[in-house]
Amino acid sequence: MLYSEKELNKRLQSGCSLYYFYASDEALVRSAANKALQELNRADPETTVLDGPTPTVEEIVLAAGTISFFGGKRLVLMPLIRPSTYSDKDLQELCDTLADTENAIFVMTSLIEEKFGKLRPGKREQKLIAACEKIGYCVQINKPGRGELQSLARNWAQEVGATFEQGAESELLDRCGEDQFLLQNEIAKLAALANYGTITKRMVQQLGTVTLEADTFEMVELVVTGRATQAQQRLKTLLQLQNDPILITGALIGNYIDLYRVWQGKHSRRGLADVAKDFGYGGKWSYRLGKTEKTAARFKRHQLEQCLCILQKLDLDLKSSKLDADLLLQKALCELALAGRASC
Known part of the structure; x- marks a missing residue:
């Protein structure tokens, strides 16, 4: 089931005893859990927080079985639990405890690995999800577009x-x-x-803070449009801010790979949606690849391949050479600018 704030409110009003939120992004599950807790805390229940990715079954049983001093249900929070770290036996006991407990309300969250833009829960994660779906409100939260x-x-x-x-x-x-x-x-x-x-x-x-990915994309655009001096100044700023040269190179490589994928997609008569699906860009593809498509249109295939070779050599040099990393990066930017202007 996918997350719906309307459905969450409905379950809160009905007295649901379990809320389990899972996603690939911690901010998503934390936000959803906090919305549930805001409503649940209005009843002022006694609360037990079981931190850590793997609360023991004994801790969960003890927390869930303890009767509230005021006679109401106890609120048991289990943030970021990791089902894959439980044994099959302990996971089964956890599922049984969640199903059998009458004196507690559980609020649980988990992070699930994402591959190619989709959540890929493992065997134990699937088992816990299936158990929680039978008990209460168990939902997947997708990244917003x-x-x-x-x-x-x-x-x-x-x-x-x-x-x-x-x-x-x-x-x-x-x-x-x-x-x-x-x-x-x-x-x-x-x-x-x-x-x-x-x-x-x-x-x-x-x-506003700028991510390395965004900054290096702007550097690429400056290089491609012939503003190499401004690109070098942007690089100098990144280095002054003590960004690791290897991480800067990695972000540049990622941007040029995006350009190559989009170029190939266009010349293979595959749209941006196809490229996004093939390479797992997820919900951010529309804007990110839209900007990339405009830049990629300036290149020939051999130019992009040459740029990727330049960056591969830069990466190897940074990891093995004794030469100054700043100079290696500056030299590579010049080479990228020349490659982008190379004749067919």
Whole structure:
């Protein structure tokens, strides 16, 4: 079952005894669990928190079986449990305890590995999910798309008493990426800067944190459009901020791989949706690959292959050479600029 806030509210009103949220992103499950807890805590139940990925069955049984001092149900929180670390026997006992307990309400979360844009729960994870679906509200939470993230950003700004200038939330996503914890922290910082008024694009550009992926993509665009001096200045800033040269190179490689995939897709008559599905870009594909497609159109295939060879050599040199890492990166940027202007 997929997460629905409407269905969550319905289960909360009906007195459901178990809430299990799982996703690939911790921010997603934490947000959903907090919404449930906000409502459950209105009844002021006694609460037991069992931290750690693998609370013992004995701890769970003890917490669930302890009668509340006030005679109501006890609230048992199990954040980020990891079913795969339980033995088959202990996992079965856990499922039995969740099903048999009458004196507790469970709120549980788990992180599930994502492959090619989809959650891939393992055998034990599937068993716990199946058991919880029979007992209470057990849901998968998918990553929001760009439009949903923009809506969330506006809501988070309103919660702290601020608003976004038109387009400013989009600018923030461009710079921060899709990490919801980072976005919420940035919004809190920008709201304070705006004196809890309107957050403008200029404020985002001046103060907003930029992810390495976003910064290196801008470097690629500068190189491709012949603005090599500005690209070198961007690189200098990244190095001054003590970004690891190997991580910068890795982000550059990722951007050029995106360009190559999109180029190949276009010339194989496969659309961006096909490329996204083939390579597991998930919900962020539409915007990310849309920008990449415009840049990829400037290249011939052999140019992109040459750029990837330059970056592969840079990666090897950084990991083995005694030469100055900053100089190696600067040299590689020049070579990328030349490769992008190479004749057919």
